[in-house]
Amino acid sequence: MLSLYQICQFIEDSQIGTAIRESQIVFPVIESFHVLGLAVSAGTIVLLDLRLTGLGMQRVLPAQLMHRLKAWYITGFILMMITGGLLFWAEAEKLYRSPTFRWKLVFLVIAGLNAAYYEFKYVPKMNHWDGNTSLPSGAKLAGWCSLISWAAVIGFGRWTAYGLK
């Protein structure tokens, strides 16, 4: 029975993993799309969160932000998963040994759970929130949780790249 560490070694040593890691252009390009994909994924979610928390975006209704931008942030997150998966393929063993990467994954899960909670509890009610009603405190809390967990994902992500040996 292979340990998780051995599996990560196997992934990193694979032909594709090695090819990505040792490439002149492919790795930088994948990494660039991963970092800049932040704008389309986390960057759009931030605007929804600003609305939910009441910090900004007052001229747009929460339901409009959510539904009009959904295709974009879903696409953004798919891009992040694909580029992230390829980056992991190239450096799986090092990432296994990285404590900051584990924290990134923890906060990714928290962000995901928060999104799922919001989807089931509040999305059905969103169409009733007009510009004048104050949003439920649970929705505001979900907005803050989203802002904090995505900031943590970004922070630990950058810190991981910095410390990867």
Next chain:
Amino acid sequence: MNLHPVFLWLDHSALANVVRASTWAFAALEVIHLFGLTLLLGSISVLDLRLLGGGLRDQTISEIALDITPWTMIGLGTVVATGLVLATAEANRLYESGPFLIKMILFALAVTFTFTFQRGLTKSEPTHGAALRGGIISLLLWFGVGFAGRAIAFF
């Protein structure tokens, strides 16, 4: 105009030495630079998406521009403040860097464009053609800055 003495001076400055001597300062600055970038590019992307006819179609372009511009400015302030300190700590390396030069040129163009065009949007609704052109130029310039920035680390 020879900027080499400026870069040398920055590289030897007390600020540069403090940042370089610290184990965590540079990484922390980069993280905050990324937060600013997310806010800056995220808000601009949503505005440009609207200019191209997509995204938040229930609002006029002016309304979106009014809501988004404060956040674009906060993002911009953040990347500039952190960027200045980061650049100071690596001034000698950046002086030799082709991607950094390209990034700065694109940045100057992007900021000029945003301050003129985007400001105009908050005051009046653009024509269809102006909106399309503006959205495309804005996206190309700002993502150009982003890609050039990433290239600094690799080339």
